Amino acid sequence: MLYGFLVSDSLSIIRKRSDFLAANRGVRVARPGFVLLAHPNGGLGKRFGVTVTKKIGNAVVRNRMKRRFRELLRAALPSSGLADHDHVLIGREGGVERDFALLGEELAAALARATAGKGDPPRRRPAPGKPHGRGR
RNA sequence: CCAGGGGGCCGGGCAGCCGCGGUCCUUCGCGAAAGCGGGGAUCGAGGAAAGUCCGGGCUCCACGAAGCAAGGGUGGCGGGUAACGCCCGCCGCGGGCGACCGUAGGGAAAGUGCCACAGAGAGUAGACCGCUAACCGGGCCAGUUCCGGCAGCAAGGCUGAAAGGGUGCGGUAAGAGCGCACCGGGGCUUUGGUAACAACGCCCGCAUGGCAAACCCCACCCGGAGCAAGGCCGAAUAGGGAUCCCGCGUCGAGCCGAUCGCAAGAGCGGACCGGCAGGGGGCUUCGCCCCAGAGGAUCCGGGUUGGCUGCUCGAGCGGCGCGGCGACGCACCGCCCAGAUGAAUGGCUGCCGCCGCGGCAUGGGUCGGAAACGAAACCGGCCGCGGCACAGAACCCGGCUUACAGGCCCCCUGGCAUU
Numbered sequence: 001m002l003y004g005f006l007v008s009d010s011l012s013i014i015r016k017r018s019d020f021l022a023a024n025r026g027v028r029v030a031r032p033g034f035v036l037l038a039h040p041n042g043g044l045g046k047r048f049g050v051t052v053t054k055k056i057g058n059a060v061v062r063n064r065m066k067r068r069f070r071e072l073l074r075a076a077l078p079s080s081g082l083a084d085h086d087h088v089l090i091g092r093e094g095g096v097e098r099d100f101a102l103l104g105e106e107l108a109a110a111l112a113r114a115t116a117g118k119g120d121p122p123r124r125r126p127a128p129g130k131p132h133g134r135g136r
Numbered sequence: 137c138c139a140g141g142g143g144g145c146c147g148g149g150c151a152g153c154c155g156c157g158g159u160c161c162u163u164c165g166c167g168a169a170a171g172c173g174g175g176g177a178u179c180g181a182g183g184a185a186a187g188u189c190c191g192g193g194c195u196c197c198a199c200g201a202a203g204c205a206a207g208g209g210u211g212g213c214g215g216g217u218a219a220c221g222c223c224c225g226c227c228g229c230g231g232g233c234g235a236c237c238g239u240a241g242g243g244a245a246a247g248u249g250c251c252a253c254a255g256a257g258a259g260u261a262g263a264c265c266g267c268u269a270a271c272c273g274g275g276c277c278a279g280u281u282c283c284g285g286c287a288g289c290a291a292g293g294c295u296g297a298a299a300g301g302g303u304g305c306g307g308u309a310a311g312a313g314c315g316c317a318c319c320g321g322g323g324c325u326u327u328g329g330u331a332a333c334a335a336c337g338c339c340c341g342c343a344u345g346g347c348a349a350a351c352c353c354c355a356c357c358c359g360g361a362g363c364a365a366g367g368c369c370g371a372a373u374a375g376g377g378a379u380c381c382c383g384c385g386u387c388g389a390g391c392c393g394a395u396c397g398c399a400a401g402a403g404c405g406g407a408c409c410g411g412c413a414g415g416g417g418g419c420u421u422c423g424c425c426c427c428a429g430a431g432g433a434u435c436c437g438g439g440u441u442g443g444c445u446g447c448u449c450g451a452g453c454g455g456c457g458c459g460g461c462g463a464c465g466c467a468c469c470g471c472c473c474a475g476a477u478g479a480a481u482g483g484c485u486g487c488c489g490c491c492g493c494g495g496c497a498u499g500g501g502u503c504g505g506a507a508a509c510g511a512a513a514c515c516g517g518c519c520g521c522g523g524c525a526c527a528g529a530a531c532c533c534g535g536c537u538u539a540c541a542g543g544c545c546c547c548c549u550g551g552c553a554u555u
Contacts, residue, residue, distance in 0.1 A: 014478070020400095049478060059186090060527055064482090067156090071483045074155070100483070 014049035014086055023049075023088040027117065029110040033095035033103050034069065037088040038114040046081045048073045052091035065091045068100065072107050080111045 014020060026039025041047060050069045052062045069089045073081075081087060095103070 020478075051478080058527075063479095063528060066478090067480095067482050071155075075483090 012045060012047050014047050014088070020049055020051065020088060023086050026086070027114045029113045031106045031110050032092070033098040033106060034092055034110075035090040036107070036110040036114060037086075037090065038082050038111075039086045039088075041084060041086045045084060046077050046087070047085075048077060048081075048087040048089070050089050050091070056091050056093060057096070061096055062091075065096050068096075068103070072100075072104055075104070076107050076111060080108060080115075082111070082115055 014023075023037040023039040026037055029036045029038075048070075050066045050073075052065050054062070056062055056065065069091065073087065073089065077087060089107075
């Protein structure tokens with residue numbers, strides 16, 4: 001435990017809505033269970049957040065998805081996350097039933113793509129889409 | 137054993153590894169401190185946490201107690217409660233063989249209104265089909281006859297959700313509460329009951345339908361907004377007000393755009409730049425040109441964002457006793473039981489439990505066979521796979537309503553069988 005803080009001390013949670021919106025301008029990698037956003041935060045260390053819209057399900061389903069995503073991020077970010085970046089996972093339909101180990105592999109692959117700077121095309125401009133995470 | 141009725145309760149369990157959020161302790165590390173980190177202990181979602189439909193507590197606002205008006209709500213009686221539209225007990229009405237169930241259950245001779253369609257007639261009832269003695273006229277097969285008229289009749293038919301009490305007997309030309317009996321209804325007395333109401337008796341032949349979740353009337357209740365309530369602290373940016381300095385002719389400056397800032401949007405806004413309006417000056421005066429549009433200090437109050445607080449000890453929970461048919465109340469003892477805020481209570485695995493599907497085997501029973509044995513898969517056994525509901529605290533309580541896989545317990549009713 002002596003070295004523990006050396007690795008984990010830089011991991012924190014994104015708490016401001018503006019940071020979530022800023023992440024939309026960063027690298028974007030889509031996977032079957034989720035979409036990963038990575039965006040530099042200017043020396044604040046590795047931070048993460050989770051967004052699950054009401055379209056996915058009721059409160060129980062949404063909370064369960066967030067917990068599993070947080071668990072994935074806690075495991076993956078210290079070793080393979082992007083330094084001084086905000087990492088945001090957006091839940092997609094089907095992400096609740098998806099196998100946990102499989103999600104782990106997909107997150108590792110998505111992080112590798114993001115590190116290489118190769119993102120998927122950003123979301124369609126003309127289509128307004130749903131605002132992500134409307135607060136309450 | 138079968139069918140059914142009522143009430144109460146649970147809503148997966150255990151273990152391992154890795155994590156999350158509170159609180160407390162810490163002779164540990166860093167730090168001036170506040171704190172941060174490490175270690176330890178302990179606690180960490182529901183019966184509905186849900187819908188946000190009622191009732192309160194708690195805050196702030198308004199208000200002289202109160203009354204009135206408006207609006208909203210409640211609606212048999214009695215009780216319980218902080219309170220309720222909730223709960224308990226009882227009553228009336230309706231349903232069921234029964235246990236029980238349902239019930240928005242004040243007022244319709246205060247008033248207004250509605251009752252479609254159908255139907256002769258729908259609230260001052262009504263002759264369409266009908267029934268009918270006498271009387272008048274007529275027919276011929278000449279009489280206990282037929283037809284028409286005058287008239288009487290609410291018994292039957294028809295329509296309808298509903299036809300102006302029902303059934304029976306008498307009565308009559310035929311009928312009719314016209315008379316009588318019973319039932320129903322209304323009124324009154326008495327008795328029982330706190331009361332709603334019930335029972336007995338007497339009187340009234342009986343015209344006063346239904347709808348008040350139609351307006352309305354009566355009785356009772358209700359001020360408004362909500363923890364994003366409310367309180368505190370600090371900071372940044374620009375603006376507002378006051379005083380003073382500075383400058384000055386009044387006094388210290390209006391609108392729009394672009395840009396940028398606060399805080400991403402919405403919103404708000406300073407300086408610079410551009411334009412317009414306004415002020416001063418000049419000139420060749422229906423116009424053109426030029427000039428100035430400017431600061432500092434202190435204090436006050438407001439907006440935004442962030443942090444802290446409100447924030448969890450409460451109409452609290454668990455026992456036991458007493459009172460009460462019960463809802464519930466009282467006394468004593470014990471306990472502390474989530475406080476997150478992009479929002480903790482989780483991730484993975486193993487065993488057990490329950491349900492479904494498939495397979496194996498052959499213990500019980502079944503079928504075939506004299507038997508050995510074989511078959512099939514009803515019960516039981518073993519193995520594998522899949523599934524285990526509805527649903528996540530957000531200031532806190534009391535209710536209601538809605539959702540819900542599976543399961544447990546108690547009481548009662550009807551029927552069948554047995555002793």
